[in-house]
Amino acid sequence: MTQSETLFEQAQKYIPGGVNSPVRAFRGVGGTPIFFKHAEGAYLYDEDDRRYIDYVGSWGPMILGHSDPRIRQVLHAQVDLGVGYGAPTAIETDMAKKVCELVPSIELVRMVNSGTEATMSAIRLARGYTGRDKIVKFEGCYHGHVDSLLVKAGSGALTLGVPNSPGIPASLAEHTLTLTYNDINGVREVFDRMGDQIAAIIVEPVAGNMNCIPPVPGFLETLREVCDAHGSVLIFDEVMTGFRVSLGGAQGFYGITPDLTALGKVIGGGLPVGAFGGKRDIMEQIAPLGPVYQAGTLSGNPLAMAAGLATLNAISEPGFHDRLTAKTQQLCEGLKQAADEAGIPLTVQRAGAMFGLFFTDAPSVTTFDQVMACDVERFKAFFQGMLKEGIYLAPSAFEAGFVSAALSSQDIEATVNAARTVLATL
Numbered sequence: 013m014t015q016s017e018t019l020f021e022q023a024q025k026y027i028p029g030g031v032n033s034p035v036r037a038f039r040g041v042g043g044t045p046i047f048f049k050h051a052e053g054a055y056l057y058d059e060d061d062r063r064y065i066d067y068v069g070s071w072g073p074m075i076l077g078h079s080d081p082r083i084r085q086v087l088h089a090q091v092d093l094g095v096g097y098g099a100p101t102a103i104e105t106d107m108a109k110k111v112c113e114l115v116p117s118i119e120l121v122r123m124v125n126s127g128t129e130a131t132m133s134a135i136r137l138a139r140g141y142t143g144r145d146k147i148v149k150f151e152g153c154y155h156g157h158v159d160s161l162l163v164k165a166g167s168g169a170l171t172l173g174v175p176n177s178p179g180i181p182a183s184l185a186e187h188t189l190t191l192t193y194n195d196i197n198g199v200r201e202v203f204d205r206m207g208d209q210i211a212a213i214i215v216e217p218v219a220g221n222m223n224c225i226p227p228v229p230g231f232l233e234t235l236r237e238v239c240d241a242h243g244s245v246l247i248f249d250e251v252m253t254g255f256r257v258s259l260g261g262a263q264g265f266y267g268i269t270p271d272l273t274a275l276g277k278v279i280g281g282g283l284p285v286g287a288f289g290g291k292r293d294i295m296e297q298i299a300p301l302g303p304v305y306q307a308g309t310l311s312g313n314p315l316a317m318a319a320g321l322a323t324l325n326a327i328s329e330p331g332f333h334d335r336l337t338a339k340t341q342q343l344c345e346g347l348k349q350a351a352d353e354a355g356i357p358l359t360v361q362r363a364g365a366m367f368g369l370f371f372t373d374a375p376s377v378t379t380f381d382q383v384m385a386c387d388v389e390r391f392k393a394f395f396q397g398m399l400k401e402g403i404y405l406a407p408s409a410f411e412a413g414f415v416s417a418a419l420s421s422q423d424i425e426a427t428v429n430a431a432r433t434v435l436a437t438l
C-alpha cells in the first residue's frame with residue numbers, strides 16, 4: 013500500500029469521503045487521491061516522496077509556484093508580529109488600493125475568506141441594491157457553494173453529478189434563472205421577458221468550471237448591454253480568472269466593465285482569501301455605510317493579506333503575464349501536437365494562463381452540451397497515465413488547468429513527452 017492509500021483510509025474514518033472539498037476525492041477519475049507532504053516551485057511531493065509537475069496550483073492561487081521565497085518571507089515576518097487582531101490594519105488598505113489599481117472597475121473592495129463568500133456577498137448586495145430577487149447564471153458555471161448558485165452548477169457539483177444540490181429550498185432556487193453559456197439570444201430573450209425583475213447576472217467571464225470555455229465574441233458585450241438596459245447588476249465572477257487571464261483579469265483582457273467583481277484564489281497567494289468590489293454607489297450599500305449586511309471574524313486577516321499582497325506585487329512586474337501566457341501556449345501547442353501524432357482527437361483551449369483539454373472531434377468547444385459530449389472515459393485514462401508519469405492534472409474532466417510562473421520550459425517539455433507516452437496507450 014502507498015502512504016496515500018493508508019492516509020486516505022484513515023481520513024475516511026473522520027472526514028466525509030476523506031476530504032474537505034469533494035473533487036479532491038478523485039471521484040471524477042477513480043483511484044486514490046494523492047496526499048502531499050510539501051511543494052516547491054513547479055513541483056508537488058507526495059507522502060511517498062514522489063515528485064509531480066503541478067498544473068493545479070492549489071486550484072489556482074499558486075500563480076508564482078509553490079513556496080515562493082517572497083511569500084514565505086512576508087508570512088514569517090507577519091507571524092512574528094501576530095497572526096490576527098480582528099481590528100483594522102494598514103496592510104488591508106495597501107491590499108485594497110492594489111486591487112483597485114489592478115482592476116479599474118473596482119472603486120471600493122471588501123475582503124472575505126473565500127470565493128464562495130465573495131459571490132454570495134455580491135449576490136446579496138445586487139439584490140439589496142436593486143430591490144429585486146431574480147438572478148441569472150449559466151449552466152456549468154460554478155460560483156462556490158452558495159445556495160442560490162448551486163443550480164445547474166459546474167466544478168465538483170458536476171463531477172459528482174449533483175449540479176442541483178439537495179438542501180436548497182425550491183422557493184430560493186426558483187429565483188435563479190439558468191441560461192446557456194455563450195447563448196446570446198437566450199440572454200436577450202429572458203431580459204425582454206422579465207428584465208425588470210432581474211437583480212443581477214453572475215458569470216465566469218471565461219468559464220473554468222466546465223473545463224475551459226472562453227466567451228464567444230459578443231457574449232460578454234451582450235451581458236453588459238442588457239444589464240444597462242434593464243438596470244440589472246453585472247457581476248463578473250473572477251475568482252478563477254482574476255489576475256490570471258491578464259493582470260486586470262478577464263475584464264481587462266476582453267475590455268468589458270462589470271458593476272461588481274468577485275475575486276479569490278490568486279488574491280490570497282495560497283491563503284484563504286476572497287474579495288468583492290465594484291462601483292462606488294453599489295458598494296456603499298454595504299454595512300457599515302449601508303443596510304446590506306456582510307461581515308467576517310477573520311476577514312482581512314494580516315497573514316492572508318501579506319501573502320496576497322506579495323503575490324499581487326510579484327505578478328505586477330513588467331512582462332509577468334506575457335511570460336506566463338507564453339508558457340501556457342507552449343504547453344497547449346505541445347499537447348495538441350502530441351495528440352495529433354497519436355491520432356487522438358483533442359481540442360485544447362486557453363485564456364491567458366488557464367487551459368482546458370477536451371477529448372472531442374469538435375474543433376472548438378463553446379457550450380455546456382459540447383463539454384458533456386466529450387469523452388470522459390478517455391480523459392480518466394489520460395489523467396491516470398499522466399499521474400503515473402509524475403504529472404498532476406486536475407482530477408476531473410470539468411476543471412480548467414493552471415500554469416504557474418515556476419514552470420520551466422524543460423518542465424513543459426517533460427509534460428509533453430509524458431503526454432506523448434500516455435496518448436500512445438489510449
Ligand code: PMP
Nearest residue numbers: 126127128154155156251252276
Ligand atoms: N467562483 C469560481 C469561478 C470558482 O472557480 C470558485 C472555486 N473554484 C469559486 C467561485 C468558489 O471559491 P471558493 O472555493 O474559494 O469558495
